[in-house]
Amino acid sequence: MYFLGIDLGSSSIKVSILDAEKGKIIAAATVPEFEMEIMAPKFDWAEQNPEVWWGYVKDGLHELKNKYHINLKKVNGIGIAYQMHGLVLTDENLEPVRPSIIWCDSRAVEVGNEAFAAIGKENCQRQILGSPGNFTASKLKWVKQNEPEVYAKAKYMMLPGDFIAAKLSGIPQTTTSGLSEAALWDFPKGKLATEVLEKMGLSEEYIPEIVPNFGRQAKVNSKVAEELGLNPEAMITYRAGDQPNNALSLNVLNPGEIATTAGTSAVIYAVTDKDIYDEQNRVNTFLHVNSTEDQKRNGILGIINGSGILYQWLRKTISLGKEELVDYDLLNEAAGKVPPGSENLRFYPFGNGAERIFNNKKVNSGIENLNFNIHQPSHLIRSACEGIVFAMNYGFDVMKSLGTSGEVVRAGKGNLFLSPVFREIFCNTTQAKLELYNTSGAEGAARGAAYGYGYFSNLEETFGDLEIVERMEPNNELSSRYQEIYAQWKENIKIEKE
Numbered sequence: 001m002y003f004l005g006i007d008l009g010s011s012s013i014k015v016s017i018l019d020a021e022k023g024k025i026i027a028a029a030t031v032p033e034f035e036m037e038i039m040a041p042k043f044d045w046a047e048q049n050p051e052v053w054w055g056y057v058k059d060g061l062h063e064l065k066n067k068y069h070i071n072l073k074k075v076n077g078i079g080i081a082y083q084m085h086g087l088v089l090t091d092e093n094l095e096p097v098r099p100s101i102i103w104c105d106s107r108a109v110e111v112g113n114e115a116f117a118a119i120g121k122e123n124c125q126r127q128i129l130g131s132p133g134n135f136t137a138s139k140l141k142w143v144k145q146n147e148p149e150v151y152a153k154a155k156y157m158m159l160p161g162d163f164i165a166a167k168l169s170g171i172p173q174t175t176t177s178g179l180s181e182a183a184l185w186d187f188p189k190g191k192l193a194t195e196v197l198e199k200m201g202l203s204e205e206y207i208p209e210i211v212p213n214f215g216r217q218a219k220v221n222s223k224v225a226e227e228l229g230l231n232p233e234a235m236i237t238y239r240a241g242d243q244p245n246n247a248l249s250l251n252v253l254n255p256g257e258i259a260t261t262a263g264t265s266a267v268i269y270a271v272t273d274k275d276i277y278d279e280q281n282r283v284n285t286f287l288h289v290n291s292t293e294d295q296k297r298n299g300i301l302g303i304i305n306g307s308g309i310l311y312q313w314l315r316k317t318i319s320l321g322k323e324e325l326v327d328y329d330l331l332n333e334a335a336g337k338v339p340p341g342s343e344n345l346r347f348y349p350f351g352n353g354a355e356r357i358f359n360n361k362k363v364n365s366g367i368e369n370l371n372f373n374i375h376q377p378s379h380l381i382r383s384a385c386e387g388i389v390f391a392m393n394y395g396f397d398v399m400k401s402l403g404t405s406g407e408v409v410r411a412g413k414g415n416l417f418l419s420p421v422f423r424e425i426f427c428n429t430t431q432a433k434l435e436l437y438n439t440s441g442a443e444g445a446a447r448g449a450a451y452g453y454g455y456f457s458n459l460e461e462t463f464g465d466l467e468i469v470e471r472m473e474p475n476n477e478l479s480s481r482y483q484e485i486y487a488q489w490k491e492n493i494k495i496e497k498e
Helices: 050-066 109-119 121-128 136-146 148-153 160-169 176-181 194-199 222-228 242-249 308-318 328-335 377-401 420-430 441-453 476-491
Strands: 002-008 013-019 024-031 075-082 088-090 156-158 173-175 209-211 214-219 235-241 258-262 266-272 284-287 298-304 346-348 366-368 408-412 433-437 468-472
Touching: 002 050, 002 160, 002 242, 002 441, 013 050, 013 441, 024 050, 024 441, 050 160, 075 160, 075 242, 075 441, 088 160, 109 121, 109 136, 109 194, 121 194, 136 148, 156 160, 160 173, 160 214, 160 222, 160 235, 173 176, 176 235, 176 284, 209 214, 214 441, 235 242, 235 441, 242 258, 242 266, 242 298, 242 441, 258 377, 266 377, 298 377, 308 328, 308 377, 328 377, 328 420, 346 377, 346 476, 377 420, 377 476, 420 433, 420 468, 420 476
Parallel strands: 002 075, 075 235, 173 209, 258 408, 408 433
Antiparallel strands: 002 013, 013 024, 088 156, 214 235, 258 266, 266 298, 284 298, 346 366, 433 468
């Protein structure tokens, strides 16, 4: 019995097949070979074509069939993880009426601020545990204000994973946790935040059917099953945003447990059983995947936008436009040759849209203290890693002030956590014990699908064989050094005045 996991990122799409009887992933693929394009028609905009995502999902399934000889007719359940906060608008035939406005697009910041003022700070934070900010609802309002002809053509508002699910099933749906990440979930009442919609002048008619994260949500459309070689009885049984799903993949499900990742963006995600929020909206609270009426589970998320995308930019820059880019392993090796602090070179990695940890204000990005006689490319690489971790820790400090535990943090051994230098910086800056696992978002989605289908009776059983592959603890001497460097870095952050 197989379960398919799809992880829709902004750089790539990953697919994995879980053989539930063996309890392990038997095949995985990543497409495309190089990162997907993020279109920026204007400054601070970021868009992608949803149909391109769908094309790459099909390419990934094709690779599973042809490279790994997977019989997709054995797939019973499908789980989908996806880049959070994006807006996909489709017509009644589920065809996009415009490109998706994705998570790192900043155009709707002011729209969200206006809605926050109109709803009222206390009223809004009580309902949605934060501000509409730059989330999906604000992006929908931006379309209504600036592209009324597009808004009029639209029938459904969906998140990126909802769109992929709809392409598979032909049925438009969204989830409770998805609505929370769109800033459209009323936490005290446990329902769609209709008052927020009303205050923003948005129609409830755009919201598709609401389904739980786990469960038999919809069957794959027969024509799609035939085209892709899937089991015609296969069901979509799980979906969640990439960060709640990353936490799921690391078995981070209960209060006090913390997950992190450093892909295109970098995130720290802590689970709580309380409806808590940051009054300054620097970190955000969403429904966690395993939240139910009887068992409250929320995820507090701190994010820095410029993580893997910064490392990708460095890779391209150092490669000088050559078709064959330098290997990431070479970057990691070069960073290891430079001492902590990068000879006083400071990197501020805020070049990928409005940063939530600064309440969506514009903040300086770039390099400080560059000395042509001292600093080499290796210093630039290490200082970038330090800057990314320092920005993550800035958000982590806010999360700790809300009562989250910081003793142990779990991560998949992938992306920037493949770098020994990055792991060293993270462990000693956050002063947390770091546990690394061989897992991925696509594997988490596949396991979530197996649980949603009913193959596993509970989530403990679903992740019972998850094993730690490496542990790290802070080193007193290094920790003291990194605290000193972090304090200096933080002092020189420049935030644009309102």
